[in-house]
Amino acid sequence: MRASDAVAVSTVGLRARRLRAALSALGIAIAIAALVAVLGVAESSKAELLAELGEQGNLLTVAAGRTFDGTPTPLPATAPAMIGQIPPVRAVTAVGTVEGVTVRRTAAVPERQTGGITVVAAQPSLVDTLGVTLARGAYLARPALPEVVLGDAAGRILGIGPLDAQTRVYLGGTYFAVVGVLDPVPVAPEIDTAALISFGVADELFRQQGRPTRVYLRVEPDRVADVAAVLAFTAAPEDPRSVEVRRPSDILLARIAAKGAYVGLFLGLGGVALLVAGVGIANIMVISVLERRAEIGLRRALGARRRDVAVQFLLESALLAGAGGVLGVGLGCLATAVAAGLAGNPVAIPPLAPLAGLAAALVAGALAGGYPAVRAARLPPADALRTL
Structure with missing residues (x-):
């Protein structure tokens, strides 16, 4: 199956259940937004402190x-x-x-x-x-x-x-x-x-x-x-x-170090939120496999291989998480800009933060879709067709 066909088939389930897909993507978006915002706000605050450190270092x-x-x-x-x-x-x-x-x-x-x-x-x-x-x-x-x-x-x-x-x-x-x-x-x-x-x-x-x-x-x-x-x-x-x-200026250095410690804590909390969102996607994908047993059986009967079915559901999970990741990166950048503006700090978002957020979302989606994809691929066609 060609890559374009795999992507087209994978989006069928998302388009058919738009509200469910939107809510699942929102969970990923909130987690990614939190991660990006934590990095962005910390970097903006650190930039202000570093500028002040340069002025007060003597x-x-x-x-x-x-x-x-x-x-x-x-x-x-x-x-x-x-x-x-x-x-x-x-x-x-x-x-x-x-x-x-x-x-x-x-x-x-x-x-x-x-x-x-x-x-x-x-x-x-x-x-x-x-x-x-x-x-x-x-x-x-x-x-x-x-x-x-x-x-x-x-x-x-x-x-x-x-x-x-x-x-x-x-x-x-x-x-x-x-x-x-x-x-x-x-x-x-x-x-x-x-x-x-x-x-x-x-x-x-x-x-x-x-x-x-x-x-x-x-x-x-x-x-x-x-x-x-x-x-x-x-x-x-x-x-x-x-x-x-x-x-x-040692006071400023201590404040910079303290902010670094808090960033690690908040990133850990953001990682937990991403894990919870990934579990939510996995749950949704398992339900989707159960609801689409007839579709899976029909595809297998028409010649689709096990790996084609697995790729379909794995891509569906990754696309769902990727959409949430893109939304989350945008929300995180917006939150950083608002927080920096209210605090009077320059807006400074680490260049790797948006890329890391999107990559984390895709990885979470791939991991969340792994078990449902394997389960769908192993479903016997005869058993699946009985639900028609």
Whole structure:
């Protein structure tokens, strides 16, 4: 039997039972769509993280050590200036945690309800050094006035909406005007939960004395390791072991690794869904063989060989799964595009994902149709014709 004839005969059963075929193909389509979407969404998210990693890979932080009760030990006041003297360093900014000071929406809120917000003294260069953008408002333009800029999480915890001249928070016994709210800072999450005030105000009201607890610096990309090796000795030459040098981009690498782990889990769940869909096709094909015993007997009586009958049902199963695979690949790509658009990520679908999805559908269809095809081929023609 020619290949074209085999395909034509195999589609007869699908066309005769269109609703059953459509529902069976839909099961395969959902499984393949899930697999393609998992790969596509993960790749889109990873592309965003990799782009951010490229931008933040030259950022280093120098953090002060902590005492036994968790209180940060301030760095030497000269640390930012000394770090700025290292030749490959492009930009430096310092922040200092103001201990014992809380920020609340109003004075009526109990002092113990801080919401986990910390008060941090910050320099004007923070925005440029970290590459921070403001969701609304402006940064600390008047460092001598009681003004505060809130991190993304801090703004949400305090319920800060649109900013105006009356938007204030109660900080350390004084009402501060809220002049800005920052966008999230993935490489410096401590900024998200911070209320930023100027060092001048912190020194005047809370006796901060200009002592930083953390220094952020940008260096030349190819000199990051060299600078990291000397930072502790430069920041605190008398006690370099009390200083922690970190590379915030390691957070992004950890997130990329975590996403890879979740991709494996979801692919496993998608594989289970594909297995269930394949069992459904096998069940439908067995029922089809039982319903078409007369057709099988008549074909055998007219000269069809066993392998012709087997090929007919095997192709029917593969075509059914292939149609579901094509639909599933389309749905998976669409879901990836929608998810990436909602998350603000670039659409990045691995080139092999659609091909792998279609191949998986065809393999599942072939395996599902194997037993029904063999059963149909072994059906004695005389027994099959008795159903006429």
